[in-house]
């Protein structure tokens with residue numbers, strides 16, 4: 001249950017030590033993510049700080065039965081990137097109202113965290129070429145045709161490689 | 175919940191929604207469909223998980239240096255209190271899912287329709303200019319206006335239904351068309367049809383109306 005405990009400590013005890021550990025792990029990743037998306041180092045630094053501050057303030061919204069800490073931070077960073085770099089809103093789906101008010105069921109938490117780990121392991125096992133395209137799609141703020149231009153691969157190859165990668169990931173999750 | 179939706183979002187669109195690389199109008203389409211479709215919502219969530227794992231596994235953990243005072247600055251930021259965020263008003267109406275309610279400023283009654291001929295009405299929604307979103311009202315039995323098939327176009331039914339040569343689209347169903355699809359969907363005869371249509375082709379106010387008129391004259 002990687003990091004879940006840390007978020008709980010931030011939420012319940014305003015624990016700066018737990019926060020510092022989260023920060024040491026995630027802040028450089030968020031900064032790197034934003035730089036690969038085209039932000040310069042100082043904008044990326046500033047946004048990474050915003051994202052980590054948001055994590056502190058939103059800790060009560062985190063629901064470990066619905067997301068891993070990495071997933072949750074990714075969504076905060078992604079939304080921040082859309083906000084800052086594209087100056088757009090990101091419409092969210094209707095809230096189904098299963099908020100984190102009640103303590104989440106431990107079995108659900110465990111299942112979700114295990115599935116996330118399995119997906120992570122499957123991603124790590126992908127052939128390099130497939131993995132890189134997935135990363136580009138997430139980091140690069142690139143459309144398939146822009147990826148094609150950058151890698152020199154024809155569009156059809158890219159689409160089928162991404163499809164292959166997703167098939168492999170799905171297969172690994174079964 | 176729409177439990178009989180047959181035409182869903184594809185992986186490419188769901189992945190781009192998770193990655194945050196879609197224009198706002200397409201995000202609105204995805205958010206609206208996910209509000210009606212549990213299956214796609216679950217798939218969309220797994221693309222968020224994938225994004226989290228990409229973030230987790232990036233080499234930035236070692237390669238990217240933070241500023242020396244990064245943690246202190248962030249703690250000072252935290253001490254300053256949360257940044258005020260616009261409150262998400264989660265209104266919804268029986269026809270418009272809440273992301274759309276948000277964009278029309280209320281419910282279906284708040285939509286400011288503009289007639290475009292033959293009883294067809296449209297309302298352009300305020301999104302960024304890289305793509306456009308509009309609500310369309312098509313009287314029962316009338317052909318859908320052609321928005322000029324350039325680029326990718328997605329249409330989701332909110333009320334009533336339409337059909338083209340091959341398929342029938344009812345509430346929650348999404349039709350995805352790219353530039354080489356040519357067809358003339360027609361609203362079901364039994365009921366007026368309301369759709370959300372998004373396209374990444376540039377919005378051409380001056381060309382749209384004559385084109386629609388032209389199409390209807392041919393019917």
Ligand SMILES: [Zn+2]
Pocket residue numbers: 179181182183207211213214215
């Ligand atoms: Zn669906």
